[in-house]
Amino acid sequence: MEDFFKQFGSINRLRIPRNKKVFSYLCFGFDYQVLGGLQIGKSKHFGFIELESPKVSKIVCSLSTLFVVIQEEEQKLRKVALNISKDVKKFWTKIEKLVLYKHQLELEEKKKKALDRQLDFLLGRHKGIRLC
Numbered sequence: 001m002e003d004f005f006k007q008f009g010s011i012n013r014l015r016i017p018r019n020k021k022v023f024s025y026l027c028f029g030f031d032y033q034v035l036g037g038l039q040i041g042k043s044k045h046f047g048f049i050e051l052e053s054p055k056v057s058k059i060v061c062s063l064s065t066l067f068v069v070i071q072e073e074e075q076k077l078r079k080v081a082l083n084i085s086k087d088v089k090k091f092w093t094k095i096e097k098l099v100l101y102k103h104q105l106e107l108e109e110k111k112k113k114a115l116d117r118q119l120d121f122l123l124g125r126h127k128g129i130r131l132c
Helices: 002-006 020-026 054-123
Strands: 011-015 048-051
Touching: 002 011, 048 054
Parallel strands: none
Antiparallel strands: 011 048
16 A cells, blocks of 8 residues: 555555454464564555645545545446346346247147147048048
């Protein structure tokens, strides 16, 4: 995170709070200085930064809020796309079932016609044979 903000100028202070419960659980029995000041634990999703120039600070603030807004819009679009893909999948599975059902009906009609011809032949109802 620090590397990202260094591109805007020198940083006076940077603080990203971490979850203490996770940190204490992971570092049980270790000294914080032994770990080299590592920040272990999940982020609380906010932070504090102080840059050298106030003008640059305002620009960075507006850029970061714009970045957050863009990310939220992207997440919304992904959710919409996910719902659309689910609906498309449902549609095509229904179409597939309909096509299979229609194909089965055609096969049943052919079988029925063949059985009717065979029955007519056995009962002598066809044109060539007459029973007295």
